[in-house]
Amino acid sequence: MTENKTFELSNGRGGGSQLPVRSGTMGPAAIDIAGLHKDLEVFTYDPGFGATAATESRITYIDGDAGVLLYRGYPIEQLAQKSSFMEVAYLLLLGELPSQKQLEEFSGNIRYHTMINESLLRFFNAFNHNAHPMAMVSGVVASMAAFYHETMDIHNPRHREIFSHRIIAKIPTIAAAAHKHSLGQPFIYPLNKLGYAENVLNMLFAVPCEEYQVDPIAAKALDLLFVLHADHEQNASTSTVRLAGSTGANPYAAISAGVSALWGPAHGGANEAVLAMLEQIGTVENIPQYLAMAKDKSSHFRLMGFGHRVYKNFDPRATIIREMCHKVLAQLGRSDNPLLELALRLEEIALKDEYFIARKLYPNVDFYSGVIYSAIGIPRSMFTVMFAIARTVGWVAHWQEMISDPAMRIGRPRQLYTGATKREYIQVDMR
Numbered sequence: 001m002t003e004n005k006t007f008e009l010s011n012g013r014g015g016g017s018q019l020p021v022r023s024g025t026m027g028p029a030a031i032d033i034a035g036l037h038k039d040l041e042v043f044t045y046d047p048g049f050g051a052t053a054a055t056e057s058r059i060t061y062i063d064g065d066a067g068v069l070l071y072r073g074y075p076i077e078q079l080a081q082k083s084s085f086m087e088v089a090y091l092l093l094l095g096e097l098p099s100q101k102q103l104e105e106f107s108g109n110i111r112y113h114t115m116i117n118e119s120l121l122r123f124f125n126a127f128n129h130n131a132h133p134m135a136m137v138s139g140v141v142a143s144m145a146a147f148y149h150e151t152m153d154i155h156n157p158r159h160r161e162i163f164s165h166r167i168i169a170k171i172p173t174i175a176a177a178a179h180k181h182s183l184g185q186p187f188i189y190p191l192n193k194l195g196y197a198e199n200v201l202n203m204l205f206a207v208p209c210e211e212y213q214v215d216p217i218a219a220k221a222l223d224l225l226f227v228l229h230a231d232h233e234q235n236a237s238t239s240t241v242r243l244a245g246s247t248g249a250n251p252y253a254a255i256s257a258g259v260s261a262l263w264g265p266a267h268g269g270a271n272e273a274v275l276a277m278l279e280q281i282g283t284v285e286n287i288p289q290y291l292a293m294a295k296d297k298s299s300h301f302r303l304m305g306f307g308h309r310v311y312k313n314f315d316p317r318a319t320i321i322r323e324m325c326h327k328v329l330a331q332l333g334r335s336d337n338p339l340l341e342l343a344l345r346l347e348e349i350a351l352k353d354e355y356f357i358a359r360k361l362y363p364n365v366d367f368y369s370g371v372i373y374s375a376i377g378i379p380r381s382m383f384t385v386m387f388a389i390a391r392t393v394g395w396v397a398h399w400q401e402m403i404s405d406p407a408m409r410i411g412r413p414r415q416l417y418t419g420a421t422k423r424e425y426i427q428v429d430m431r
């Protein structure tokens with residue numbers, strides 16, 4: 001980060017503050033306001049953090065106007081076409097693409113940790129069968145802190161590395177256990193001869209009484225969806241992981257906080273909400289009625305899978321997934337997919353609508369992903385869990401980056417107080 005200019009801010013009463021402007025390698029510069037409160041006794045006000053850079057980061061870059069997404073400098077389109085989730089995980093965590101040997105070693109380390117402590121499995125029995133899998137995953141991931149607390153020194157780089165392997169390896173096992181619990185089926189242990197996405201599918205769909213062959217088309221599609229969801233810079237769940245982690249909390253607890261933040265329909269929960277919405281719309285004829293509802297400010301209905309805080313152009317991940325939908329459905333022999341047809345028509349109609357044009361609302365990553373998850377047999381309630389599996393890599397990369405920064409401080413936003421001014425307590429019988 002370089003400093004090239006300063007902003008000068010004055011309070012008009014003789015007080016002033018020199019605010020350095022910091023430039024990154026790409027993207028808008030940031031005004032460093034750290035001295036503002038000391039110099040002028042004011043805070044900045046930015047609800048929703050629309051104009052606030054909370055940290056420096058070297059991991060992921062987004063240009064929302066141009067529809068660009070880079071992981072460690074590599075365009076998402078190239079990674080989607082040529083890479084794999086394990087390779088992308090290595091890249092996000094360690095900053096460079098691995099050699100063949102490094103990749104094998106890294107994948108081996110992940111495989112080594114896929115099993116979860118047997119007593120963690122028993123936690124699932126405490127949940128109702130209709131518990132949402134995100135609630136189970138969040139709870140069980142937080143519980144991992146109970147198994148790895150005394151042995152986890154966040155300032156020890158080797159401990160951090162083992163943590164990163166463990167959580168990336170175990171989150172699919174936990175996710176699949178949540179699914180099996182919902183179905184009332186026996187848990188399927190991980191099979192370490194399988195690849196990462198293959199293992200997810202095997203644990204989700206295999207049963208002990210029958211042979212199960214993972215469909216390579218489904219495994220490839222899932223691996224690609226994992227690549228596309230692996231990181232997205234300082235989004236709500238990643239910022240949650242950073243904030244929780246900045247207190248020095250056990251990192252499994254911080255990741256669990258990230259899972260909870262991801263669950264909301266404005267964030268990762270949108271993939272589940274999109275499918276629910278498409279099923280609710282039902283037919284092309286009903287689209288105008290739902291679009292009208294999405295535009296009506298007195299209704300809480302929004303077009304799920306549309307709009308993004310950062311992208312004011314096509315989300316490049318949505319473009320890749322839309323293409324992928326056609327390919328995967330054709331390969332699975334399900335080209336005739338009414339949900340995809342409906343989604344395509346909805347996109348077409350919305351993109352011509354003045355409301356969506358004026359607000360630069362485009363389909364985001366979640367608009368089409370559910371169509372693929374459904375086609376490979378993943379139930380709707382598990383969509384956001386799939387997102388959480390992939391995003392765990394990003395959360396861990398950001399947590400690692402933050403903890404290894406010697407300048408790390410606890411995250412502690414300030415506020416603009418609008419409550420009552422100081423007043424005297426009144427005894428209850430006098431109120």
Ligand code: CMC
Binds near residue numbers: 235270301306307
């Ligand atoms: N449908 C209808 N109107 C919308 C939508 C939508 N999906 N998204 C934004 N708007 C309108 C909003 O009402 C506002 O209108 P106005 O200026 O007249 O008040 C304007 O567009 C700006 O919206 P905003 O709420 O200020 O934008 P934001 O940056 O705070 O919110 C968002 C971004 C993604 C939460 C929002 O677009 C949304 O709720 N989308 C639907 C949920 C969704 O698909 N979420 C997944 C995001 S991508 C994956 C991820 O991050 O996990």
